[in-house]
Amino acid sequence: MDKARDHCGVFGVFNHPDAARLTYFGLHALQHRGQESAGIVTSVYDETKGRKVMPIVKDFGLVLDVFDDEDVFEDTLVGDSAIGHTRYSTSGSATNPANVQPFVVHDREGHFALAHNGNLSNARAIRERLVERGTLFSSSSDTELILHLAAQSQENGPVARMVDALRQCEGAFSLVILTDDALIAARDPSGFRPLALGRLPAAEGRQHPGWVVASETCAFDIIGAEYVRDVEPGEILVIDRESLERATPEGTEFNGVCMPSPLGVSQCVFEYVYFSRPDSKVFGATVDKVRRKMGKRLAWDAPVPAIKKGQGKRPIVMAVPDSSNTAAIGYVSESNKRGRRCKLDIGLIRNHYVGRTFIAPGQSTREQRVRTKFNPVAGVLKDRIVVMVDDSIVRGTTAQQLVKMVREAGAAEVHFRSASPPVMWPCFYGMDFPSRAELAANKHGSVDAIAEWLGVDSLGYLSVEGMMEAVEEAHDSADRYCHACFSGEYPVPVETGVVKEENDW
Missing domain, CATH: 3.60.20.10 (Aminohydrolase, N-terminal nucleophile (Ntn) domain)
Structure with missing residues (x-):
């Protein structure tokens, strides 16, 4: 995945x-x-x-x-x-x-x-x-x-x-x-x-x-x-x-x-974005609380699309389960407060019984693997404006397949929102990111180009400033965190040979 x-x-x-x-x-x-x-x-x-x-x-x-x-x-x-x-x-x-x-x-x-x-x-x-x-x-x-x-x-x-x-x-x-x-x-x-x-x-x-x-x-x-x-x-x-x-x-x-x-x-902010369980307390703050704050900030940085005259029903906001569930809750709550009416719903069902080493018999395509793990709820998505909220976009290949599945389920429009900034740099402090060349934000360039590649009507990210403001709201300070994978600002020097060799800069 x-x-x-x-x-x-x-x-x-x-x-x-x-x-x-x-x-x-x-x-x-x-x-x-x-x-x-x-x-x-x-x-x-x-x-x-x-x-x-x-x-x-x-x-x-x-x-x-x-x-x-x-x-x-x-x-x-x-x-x-x-x-x-x-x-x-x-x-x-x-x-x-x-x-x-x-x-x-x-x-x-x-x-x-x-x-x-x-x-x-x-x-x-x-x-x-x-x-x-x-x-x-x-x-x-x-x-x-x-x-x-x-x-x-x-x-x-x-x-x-x-x-x-x-x-x-x-x-x-x-x-x-x-x-x-x-x-x-x-x-x-x-x-x-x-x-x-x-x-x-x-x-x-x-x-x-x-x-x-x-x-x-x-x-x-x-x-x-x-x-x-x-x-x-x-x-x-x-x-x-x-x-x-x-x-x-x-x-x-x-x-x-x-x-x-x-x-x-320099505590790793990605613990809040994705790694840690929402029921954990990490770096002194509850992960669930931080993710909800990130979702609320996302509602300002990348709002729900406005309803056009004659469109009728308000947009559906759906999380890509499970790590973005709480961010989606915060996104919907803040969007409605701002007058951007939307409804939180379950548009994807995740199969929790698929292991990491799952091999599809006779077929090993990425699309098949994604379909084995996720399935859209057609009755929820058909003819609706859908806003998909995910915790992050790394390579973007899974997101691309999920967008395709949501469209095939009958969605009238598909918009994608990332509850973290664009991932643009590799990590050398214990996370396994792909090389820079494989990261969607580097491979495809602008947000519009990434949106076109994903096949969505619009794409929006949480800003680095918005992410750190969310952390500060949930915690006492935001100046104790590493966000190098988003900003390229590495707080501890990295061996130059390792960077070049492993990531082919």
């Missing part, structure tokens, strides 16, 4: 006897962030070996597929701390089993397990430096680089060595790290990717509560955890037995290290 691909989802639990099972449910809630593979690792004392071990289960597929044997939570994934990962590859081969996370290594001071969301913008330089030292790699993922940096650090103690490793990394990373005795949560200094801290009620027989970290707060809801706060940009938060003793109800007195960024905070 024609969307920017999700990055990854990370989840961690500390001090709960059912840590692996809670992680399983947390990953299920984060499945939208990555559907290629999933994995869980725990830390437990092995009496026969007389030391801590880290059993791991991971494989290609959805969470439900990888963990389809319930016995694994009784026999293998035991212990009261765990981390998990759902993956969509933005770097590293998607078909190499060695790239499936979490990664686990054993060195002179015990175990490290790591799950990573994001991309290191200086990965090439780090890899070349490690190769010169004779480092051998088992994967092509930049996540492995962090583990090698930690393993080769001259600092004492696993936490100090991980801090040393992260200080050498640039770009985007939200990490959950499991050692033999601690759970570590870390965000890069710019804070590109979200990471939240939550608290579980103390388990039966335990004095202290359990603690969880996750990419999105929707993963807390499924296990009954309470959102406490975000892990701050540049913060390395250490949760161990000692910190449990002194943690306040707010959970702010864990051991931690701060890595301030001289470039400032």
Whole structure:
């Protein structure tokens, strides 16, 4: 499908006897962030070996597929701390089993397990430096680089060595790290990717509560955890037995290290546009609220077409399900307030049982794949002026097919509205955008040219200014966000060779 691909989802639990099972449910809630593979690792004392071990289960597929044997939570994934990962590859081969996370290594001071969301913008330089030292790699993922940096650090103690490793990394990373005795949560200094801290009620027989970290707060809801706060940009938060003793109800007195960024905070605004679930709280604001604000701003930047004399019925506004549903609600609400009368309706039905790897028997055309996932409601669309609202336009190929389907269903006019600005630049901080040449806004040029290619009567986008105003209305500030994919303003330098090679500028 024609969307920017999700990055990854990370989840961690500390001090709960059912840590692996809670992680399983947390990953299920984060499945939208990555559907290629999933994995869980725990830390437990092995009496026969007389030391801590880290059993791991991971494989290609959805969470439900990888963990389809319930016995694994009784026999293998035991212990009261765990981390998990759902993956969509933005770097590293998607078909190499060695790239499936979490990664686990054993060195002179015990175990490290790591799950990573994001991309290191200086990965090439780090890899070349490690190769010169004779480092051998088992994967092509930049996540492995962090583990090698930690393993080769001259600092004492696993936490100090991980801090040393992260200080050498640039770009985007939200990490959950499991050692033999601690759970570590870390965000890069710019804070590109979200990471939240939550608290579980103390388990039966335990004095202290359990603690969880996750990419999105929707993963807390499924296990009954309470959102406490975000892990701050540049913060390395250490949760161990000692910190449990002194943690306040707010959970702010864990051991931690701060890595301030001289470039400032640059949280990814595309989390609000598309990636995160609307029921999550991300970067301190509810995603649903931000998307509704974006829809309202869109009603000003790209209004509903005025009804011509004699046309009669007001236009229908329909969302391209499901990520644009809330933006469409805001768009209709504001449009009617402005006197641009319109009606919200359901014009497309999405088949939720089509997996990402679906192959149409005997036919692999894009049109067939789109028709397998979406179907128009002809009774709603026939003879009506239709305004389609989507969260974004990336390549535009799916939007083109959807417009064709809506016209074939009998729509009198078809207008298209994007609840975000034109996507014009690739991302190097953990999103998988296509090359610039493939982006509709670059490939076809002007808005009118894109509209003609899509086959619509009109096309309108939310402006960058309107998008950031919507974020500011829902939040306390809009100056802490990265919008490079819309504006080309990259807040953290990117390796020049990577830009040229991967995107053929």
